[in-house]
Amino acid sequence: GETPERTKLKVVESPYISWAVIHIAKENGCFEDLGLDIEFVVMRGTRESLPALAQGRLDVVPGFITPGYLNLMYRGADIRFVADKGHMEREGCAYRAFLAKRELVESGRLDNFENLRGLRIAGERTSTSYYSTSCLLAKGNLTPDDVVWIDLPTAAKQAALDAGAVDIVNASEPWITRIVQSGAGVVWLPAREVVPDFQHSFIMFGPSLLEEDRDAGMRFMVGYLRGVRIYNEGKTDRNVLAISRGTGLDQDLVRDACWPPIRETGEYDTESLLKYQAWATDEGLIDGVVPVEGFWDPSFIEHANRVLSEGN
Amino acid sequence: MSRHEMGEKTLLIIPPVILIATLGCLEFITRMEILPSLFFPPPTVVVSTLYRMTTEGALLEHLAATVTRLLTGFVLGGIPGMILGMMMGWSLPVRRIFDPFIAALHPVPKISSLPIIMIIFGIGFVSRTIVVAVASFFPMLINTMAGVRQIHPIYFDVAQNCGASRLQVLRRVVLPGATPFILAGVRLGLNVSLSISLAVELLLADKGIGTLIWMAWQTLRIEELYATIVTAAAVGISIRLFVQFLLSRFVPWDSKTRT
Amino acid sequence: MSRHEMGEKTLLIIPPVILIATLGCLEFITRMEILPSLFFPPPTVVVSTLYRMTTEGALLEHLAATVTRLLTGFVLGGIPGMILGMMMGWSLPVRRIFDPFIAALHPVPKISSLPIIMIIFGIGFVSRTIVVAVASFFPMLINTMAGVRQIHPIYFDVAQNCGASRLQVLRRVVLPGATPFILAGVRLGLNVSLSISLAVELLLADKGIGTLIWMAWQTLRIEELYATIVTAAAVGISIRLFVQFLLSRFVPWDSKTRT
C-alpha cells in the first residue's frame, strides 16, 4: 500500500556473536525497504544502554539478561522484551559451557556433581554465568559457598586454566572454541544441561517504540525477523562473513564457534524467564517477580510474522 | 590577603548550607519527577538506603576492603613514586634517563592491561594491588619532581656548604622543600588509586565499594548506586582532611595553611 | 648542580640504548617461549603489527579520534580547573567554600557514572566528552591551587602596591607564579584524560585507540593490543614533549629547564 514515512531509530550494536542477527540484518539490508533510518550506536555493555533505553534516548536494545532489566520493569519502566535473540536448546552445540582441564575430566572426579565441593570455578560476574553455575551446584546439593568462586576477565580465563590456577571455567563463545583449540581445556558440560531452554538473549524496546511509535517498532521487527531467517540458514559464507565483520573475529573462528539458536518466529520462552526470576528473587537480585505481561510484548512478532508470511 | 577577615565561622558554615540547599532542591526536583525518579532517587531515599546498607548489608565491610586496597596500593606505588620523583627532580642525568620511560608508561591503560598483569603475577592479590599502586605512582612522581625543581638553588648550595651528604640533602632539603607539591600529589594519588580500586573491584573483587557499584548497576537499584557514590565521596573528604593535616604538620612556613 | 657536567650527548643516548637493550631481551625471552608467546609476542612482531595497522588498518584515524577527544576534554576540563584552582589558591574564602565539594566530587567514579550522565546529556558527544573533561579538571585544579599557595606573599604585596586589579594579579602574578605546577597538572591531566578517553572508547565509541584495545582483546590478537599500547605510549611521550616545550617557554627563570 502506501509508503510509510521514514523513521529514525537508534539501535545498539555490540560486536558479539550473540548480536549475529543484527550484524546479518545490517549486512543484508533487511531494514532498508521499511522506511527506517537506522543508526547503530556502539555500546559494549548493558550498563550504558539500559538507562538510555528507559529514557527513550535509544529505541532498540538487543540484550543479554541481567537482573537490572527485570528490576526496571518491576519498578514500572516502559521497556519490554519483544523477540528472541538466543536461548539454550536441549540439543545442539554449546554456546555457553563449563570447561575443565582434560586430566580433570578424564579422572572421573567430575562425574559426580557432589565432588565439585572445594573446586575453583572461574566466571564473569554476570548473573547468567552465576545462574548457570549455581544451578550446576544445586545438582550436587551444593551452593556457591561450597566452592571457590573466582572473578576473572574472560581473556585471563584461558591462561588461568592453562596454568592450573582454576579448575573449571564458565565461558561462552568464542572463548570456548579458543580454549578448546589451544588445548588449555575441554568442554566438560554445556550450560544447557543445567539451565535448559534458558532465554538469555532478546530484543528489547523502550517507550519510544512501545508507546509513541508502535508502527515503527512493527516495521523494525519485520526487518529483524528477516535477519533471523537468514541467520537460520546456518553457517553460510555470507553469514560467516557478516558475523566476522560485525565482531572482528576471524572467519575460521566464527565458523568453528557455536551459534546460539534463535526461533524463526521470534517467539520467546517466558517460562524459562519465570524460572530465572524465581532464582533471582531468592538470590535477592530482583525486587520481585515480573509477570509475563510485564516483560513480554508479543504483538510485534505477531505483526511481523503476519507480514512475512503474506510476503512469501 | 586577609584584608577584611571574613568571619572564620561564617566560612565554615557556608559549605554545609550550600549542601543542604542543593539537596533540598534535588529532593523537590526528583519528588516532582522533573528528573525521572527511576534514575534520580530523592536524596532522602539515598540516605535511607545508605542506612539500610550499613545496618543490613555490609557497607562498612566493603568500605574497609576498599580502603585497605587503596592504602596498600598507595603505599606500594606512591612512596616509590615520591623517591624516584625526588631523584629525578634533583638530578638532571636521572631525569634525562627516566623521564622518557615514565612518559611512555604513564598512559598505558591500567585496567585494560589487567589480564596481562594477571598472567604474569597470578590472579590474586598481587595483580589487583599492582594496578592500584601504579595509578598513584605517576601523580606522586610528577608532582614530587616538579616540587623539587622549584626549590631555590641556594638551599642546595647551603646544604652542600654545610657538608651534607647526598642522602642528607634528600632528607633535609629535597623532601621538605618539595612537601607542598608532594602533598598535592598525595591528594591526587589517593584519589586516582581510589578510582582504580573501584574499577578493579567492579571487575574482579567480591568485596569493596566497587563491588557494590557493580551490583547496583547489575540490578539497576540506582539508589544503591548513589549510596555507594556517597560513600566514595566520604572517602574523598577523608583524603582531603588527611592531606590538610599533613600540610599543617609539615609545612609550618605556609602561614596560609590553616584552611 | 652541574659539577662535572656529564656529556649532554651521552645523556641523550642513554634512554634509547636502554630501550633497545630491553626490547632485545624481550625478543629473546619471547622467542624462546620463556613467556607464553600467545600473550607476549616478540617486539619485532609488535612493530610489524604496528606497521600493518597503520598501512592497512586505520590506526592513524583511530589515533586522531582519540587525540581529538583527549584535547577537547582537556580544554573543557583543564582550563576551568586551572581558573578555579587559581581562585582557590589565592583566596582563603573561595578555598574554604569550594574545597569540600571538590574533595567529595573527586572520587566519584567517572566511567561508572557515565550512564547517568548519558541520561542527562544524551548518548552522544557531550556525555563522552564530559567524563574526559572532568578527569583532567581535578589534577589541574589541585596542582594549580598548590602552585598558587607556594607563591611568595611578597609578590602579591608588590602587585597590590603597584595598583594591580584583581584580574591583573591573576594574570601577572598568580598565573605565572604557579606555572611550574600548572604544567605538572597539565601533564597529569592530559594523561588522566587519555586514560578516560580510552575507557570511554572501550565502552562506547566506534573510533579511537580504546576501540582498538577492546577489539584486540575480543579477538585475542595480543600483538594488536601491544601495538595500541605502543601508540598510547607515543601519545604519552608527545604529552611530555609538549609540557617540556611549555616549560622552556613560560618558566625562563628555571635555569634547570633544558631537560
Place this chain on the structure above:
Amino acid sequence: MSFECRNLAVTYKTQSGGLEALTDVSFTVSKNEFVCLLGPSGCGKSTILKIVAGLLDPTAGEVIFQTQGTNGKPLNAMVFQEHGVFPWMNVLENVAFGLEMRGVGRQERNEISHKFIERVGLAHFEQSYPHELSVGMRQRVSIARAFVNDPEILLMDEPFGSLDAMTKLVMMEELLRIWSAEKKQVLYVTHDIEEAILLGDRVLVMTGRPGRIREDIRIPLPRPRDLRDRDKAEIIEIKEHIWTILEEEVRSSLEGSQ
C-alpha cells in the same frame, strides 16, 4: 598632602600565641617631607612601612591620609627590603609593571622604564631575568620600579642596602633629585645613621621590640645637601646622639635575649 600614623600597634599571630611587634607608634609626615626611620634589627620598621602602604592591617591604630587630587599618580610606591622582583618577568617588564597596571601603552611605558633602567645602570640587562642578576642589580630593579611608579609617597625599606658605596651615592643623589623636583613625601628605612642624617628632614629613632618611636630628631642641615660631606659638626653631633640611643636599645635587646 601629608599623612599621619596614629597609635599603631601590631601583634603578629605565632604558634606560641602572639608577638608584639609595634606598640603605640605615632608620627606625622608632612607635605614634601623626607623622613628617615632608624632602629634596631627586628624593631618593626618594615612592619610600619607595610601598614602605611596598606598591605597590613594594624592590630590597633590607623593611618590617615590628607590628599588633594591624585593626578593619576599612585598614592604610594614601596621599595621592598626583599626586593620582590618577579622572577617570571625580565628587567624591563619588572620595571614597567606599575605602568602596565595603570594601563599605560607598551611603547610609552617602555620609554619611561628605559630611562630609569639606564639611571640605575642596567641598560645592558633589560632583557635579562632576575636569576641572571646579582643581588645589587636586583635591588636596583626594584628601585627603578618604584621611581617609575611616580607615587605621591615613596616608601623605601633599606633601598640601597645591597649596593656598593659609590653606586649607592649615585642612587641617593637621584632619589634626592626626584624628591626635590617632584616634591614627594619619603619614608625611608635605613641602618646607616649617617645616611639617615644626610637624607632626612627628620630622623625617627625606634626602640627595640616592641617598637615605639623613641625620638623624633629634626635635621637642621640646609638643602641642597652634599652627600659626600659627612664631617660637618652638626652631623657628627646628631650621629653621636643617635648612636647612643641605638647602643642602649640594642644592648638591652641583645642582653634581654641572653
Place this chain on the structure above:
Amino acid sequence: MSFECRNLAVTYKTQSGGLEALTDVSFTVSKNEFVCLLGPSGCGKSTILKIVAGLLDPTAGEVIFQTQGTNGKPLNAMVFQEHGVFPWMNVLENVAFGLEMRGVGRQERNEISHKFIERVGLAHFEQSYPHELSVGMRQRVSIARAFVNDPEILLMDEPFGSLDAMTKLVMMEELLRIWSAEKKQVLYVTHDIEEAILLGDRVLVMTGRPGRIREDIRIPLPRPRDLRDRDKAEIIEIKEHIWTILEEEVRSSLEGSQ
C-alpha cells in the same frame, strides 16, 4: 693553611650567548689572614666566593688549597648574601644544620647552637620559623650557622648588610674575636669601605664587570683594632684612595650602560 685563586674566569650562559662575569682573577689568602673584597655592584664578588666554596666551577682557572689536617672542621662556611635560611626549619634547626650534617648528637649540637643564637640576639626566637622573622633576624640566623660550623675558611658575602649600625658592630666584634681566637682565614665581601678597612688585613678592590682585582691594598693598622675609631688619618687616607677607584669604576660602568 692558605689558599690561592689562580686566573679565575667565569662566563655565565645566558639566552643572549654568554656573560663574562670574571676575568683573570688571581689572589692569595695566607694563613690567618682577613681579606676584604670590595667592588661595584655586579662585578662578580659573590661569584668569587661561590668558586672558593666549591659551589661553582670556574670557566677557567682554579683554586688551590694548602691544608694540613682538618681536625674534623669543615673546610669553609659561607654566609650567603641571600641568607639561605631554610623555611622548613626553625631557627635552632637552621643554626644546628651544619652540626647535624656532621653527625653531632642532638643535645650537643643544640648546646653549641644555643650559644651562638644567644650571641646574635635571637634567644627568644629559637623555635620560630624564618617567615616569622625580620630580614635582619634572618641574616643573623645565617651568621650564627656559619659560626657554628667552625670552618677553617669563613666566606662572608655582605654578612651584616641588613643589620642596624649597632647590631652590626656587635657582630663584627664577635667575628674578630672568633677569627683572632681560632685563627681562621676570612674572605669578606662588603660594600662599606670603612668596614673593609677596619676589618681587613688586606682589601682587594675590584673593577666593574667583567671583574678583575684592580688593587690589593694592605691595611697597616695594628691589631686589635677599635671598630669605633674611624677617624684615624690612615683610615681616611685609604678610604679616599679606594673611594677614587670605586668612583672611577662605577662611573664608567654606569656611563657604559647609558
